[in-house]
Amino acid sequence: MAVAEPPVKSIRKRRKYWRSRFAPSPTGQLHLGHGYSALCVWQAAGERPENFLLRIDDLDHSRCRPEFVEQIFEDLCWLGLGWQAEPIAQSARLARYAETLEALQADGLVYPCWLTRAEISEVATAPHGPVQKAPHTRGQLSADAQAEREARGIQPAWRLDMTAALARAGQLSWTEAINETGQTKIHTAAEQLVKLGDLVLGRRDLAASYHLAVVLDDADSAVELVLRGEDLRPFAPLHRLLQQLLDLPETIFAHHPLVCDESGKRLAKRDDARALARYRADGMGPQALARLMPPITVF
Numbered sequence: 001m002a003v004a005e006p007p008v009k010s011i012r013k014r015r016k017y018w019r020s021r022f023a024p025s026p027t028g029q030l031h032l033g034h035g036y037s038a039l040c041v042w043q044a045a046g047e048r049p050e051n052f053l054l055r056i057d058d059l060d061h062s063r064c065r066p067e068f069v070e071q072i073f074e075d076l077c078w079l080g081l082g083w084q085a086e087p088i089a090q091s092a093r094l095a096r097y098a099e100t101l102e103a104l105q106a107d108g109l110v111y112p113c114w115l116t117r118a119e120i121s122e123v124a125t126a127p128h129g130p131v132q133k134a135p136h137t138r139g140q141l142s143a144d145a146q147a148e149r150e151a152r153g154i155q156p157a158w159r160l161d162m163t164a165a166l167a168r169a170g171q172l173s174w175t176e177a178i179n180e181t182g183q184t185k186i187h188t189a190a191e192q193l194v195k196l197g198d199l200v201l202g203r204r205d206l207a208a209s210y211h212l213a214v215v216l217d218d219a220d221s222a223v224e225l226v227l228r229g230e231d232l233r234p235f236a237p238l239h240r241l242l243q244q245l246l247d248l249p250e251t252i253f254a255h256h257p258l259v260c261d262e263s264g265k266r267l268a269k270r271d272d273a274r275a276l277a278r279y280r281a282d283g284m285g286p287q288a289l290a291r292l293m294p295p296i297t298v299f
Helices: 032-044 066-079 094-106 117-123 143-151 162-169 190-196 210-220 230-245 276-281 286-290
Strands: 020-022 052-056 110-113 157-160 173-177 184-188 200-202 225-229 252-256
Touching: 020 032, 020 225, 032 066, 032 225, 032 252, 032 276, 032 286, 052 066, 066 276, 066 286, 094 110, 094 157, 094 200, 094 210, 110 200, 162 190, 162 230, 173 230, 184 190, 190 230, 200 210, 210 230, 225 230, 230 252
Parallel strands: 020 052, 173 252, 225 252
Antiparallel strands: 110 157, 157 200, 173 184
């Protein structure tokens, strides 16, 4: 597949090129925001295909479609981005996720949650900022009720016991890249983790939650810089905690601005008017597309 000339080139010599990744989900067409994120990662990787990793986050089998995977490849090549390593797919890594979840179960760091969504809403705490605190549901269902649901073939979700996890991890911090100079800032993670609560690491319908899967994926791919949208910033301390608990290498985190519409609302895949394929079909080139984006954030 032919790769176009990248629409944005580095304008300064940077101290560091990172091994980083772009990890879209094939649940729809890539839009302008995805293009911006991919270009930010490309810049952080020094525009080097050997540093730019592509992962297909297709864990949600009910929503992902093969045709969207092919279009991801086409869109990225149209933007001028290339990759050397074979793209990996989360759907091929289910055994890895299940094995890790079993290890967390054996260590007593996760517990089963049998409650329905309606029951969970009754014990959930109030939101903290943009992320709602996950409830502590251990002991919220009687042993008889749990056995009855198990007898009916209902599977539990698995929640991280945040109190036990923090006690096991001890002092914990996470590091964020600031800008192209290579500067970093170290954050203390404990307070943010308490606010997140007992998040789900193993879903009823999937082998793992997003949080567990991406931490394992990044570690197994030797990712150095996890660069993603600002909306995922609250989960950086959680991912650092999982690295510590699973004895995985520490990554640097960075978060780029989100691309929004005229009203300030974050773009979504249902917004076909801003799909990269639509711009391409309308005859727009990558250079013209880049002018619709915020300045490319370089780390």
